[in-house]
Amino acid sequence: MKLFDVYPLFPIEIVKGKGCKVYDNNGTEYLDLYGGHAVISVGHAHPTYVQAVADQVGKLGFYSNSVINGLQETFAEKLGNACGYPDYSLFLINSGAEATENALKLASFHNGKKKVLAFKKAFHGRTSVAVKVTDSPSYVAPINTGLDVTFLALNDIEGVKKELATGDYTAVIIEGIQGIGGIIEPNIDFLQALRLECTQTNTVLILDEIQSGYGRSGKFFAHQYAGIKADIITVAKGIANGFPFAGVLISPMFKAVHGQLGTTFGGNHLGCAAALAVLNIIEKENLIDNAKQIGDYLLHELKQIPQIKEVRGKGLMIGIDFEQAVKEIRNKLLVEQHVFTGVAGTHTIRLLPPLCLTKEEATEFLLKLKQCL
Numbered sequence: 001m002k003l004f005d006v007y008p009l010f011p012i013e014i015v016k017g018k019g020c021k022v023y024d025n026n027g028t029e030y031l032d033l034y035g036g037h038a039v040i041s042v043g044h045a046h047p048t049y050v051q052a053v054a055d056q057v058g059k060l061g062f063y064s065n066s067v068i069n070g071l072q073e074t075f076a077e078k079l080g081n082a083c084g085y086p087d088y089s090l091f092l093i094n095s096g097a098e099a100t101e102n103a104l105k106l107a108s109f110h111n112g113k114k115k116v117l118a119f120k121k122a123f124h125g126r127t128s129v130a131v132k133v134t135d136s137p138s139y140v141a142p143i144n145t146g147l148d149v150t151f152l153a154l155n156d157i158e159g160v161k162k163e164l165a166t167g168d169y170t171a172v173i174i175e176g177i178q179g180i181g182g183i184i185e186p187n188i189d190f191l192q193a194l195r196l197e198c199t200q201t202n203t204v205l206i207l208d209e210i211q212s213g214y215g216r217s218g219k220f221f222a223h224q225y226a227g228i229k230a231d232i233i234t235v236a237k238g239i240a241n242g243f244p245f246a247g248v249l250i251s252p253m254f255k256a257v258h259g260q261l262g263t264t265f266g267g268n269h270l271g272c273a274a275a276l277a278v279l280n281i282i283e284k285e286n287l288i289d290n291a292k293q294i295g296d297y298l299l300h301e302l303k304q305i306p307q308i309k310e311v312r313g314k315g316l317m318i319g320i321d322f323e324q325a326v327k328e329i330r331n332k333l334l335v336e337q338h339v340f341t342g343v344a345g346t347h348t349i350r351l352l353p354p355l356c357l358t359k360e361e362a363t364e365f366l367l368k369l370k371q372c373l
């Protein structure tokens, strides 16, 4: 059997990692400004993380959601306190797309409505409902076409008011910072007005913090820069530093009903141990502050480089726009300078490094980028 060819691959096999460095099967070292697509939060092979996962797998890797899992309860309490939503409940699943699916399902159970408002350039996953609220028609198969979704321009509050006034919408879904769309932030006053409109029209406000959350923006959640609270928040990626794990944070206004949501693997013991280790490391090493400080440094320095058209972002979620397509720069960074970066569209390099990136590593990246330019 061969692999189903859905990914354009770099001809590199990464076999090892340490902190913000990864190594290929020839022993070549790479600086990781991509974090395996925003997934590596506390750094590759962090010793506390490795120990926690190893200890747990030696004890119990998995048992079903039909019995008490104390690790889930410990994790939920710790996450609630860490992220500023201590009174919310947690539903655990395995991936970002599943978080989107469950968030929308819950909204619809709650207010009995069906339509969803999403935003242009949004990405929320590739499964059934998630792909429909993603603004990429080429990812939507005929079988996914059941959901009624309206896409508005980001920050179009008049459009939001007009749509929500119909009373037809179950939810509005919005990324804390659009990632795949090109590191685009919703305006603070837009988010505040959106919050108000959702409350007034009994529409559920879902904040997708799958990429922008977990400290990446320099706050636990990017929407916290606007001082608002969401009704549902989705998290994945950095939550367990690479172990497939995700969560839906749910306001007390939602009623839990047995059987409405469920999963075999979600919240398993091994994932909980990984996710608990991540929260402990983030706290002990002040990684959210580090993301803010190193992010500010990178944003400031990148803005001084004349060949760059625009720099956007917060913390360690940074978009670098060029006049020309970035394919060649990105390839040079990888092949000549041994630096992994991400991309958004054709003209934006996307930085999503581990939150433990040091100032020295950030400076090393800036030097290597300048050499490529």
Ligand SMILES: Cc1ncc(COP(=O)(O)O)c(C=O)c1O
Pocket (backbone or CB within 6 Å): 095, 096, 097, 098, 100, 123, 124, 125, 126, 175, 179, 180, 208, 209, 210, 211, 212, 236, 237
């Ligand atoms: C904002 C956002 N939402 C949802 C997803 C989907 O997550 P997953 O790939 O884990 O299904 C992603 C993945 O890139 C994302 O960036």
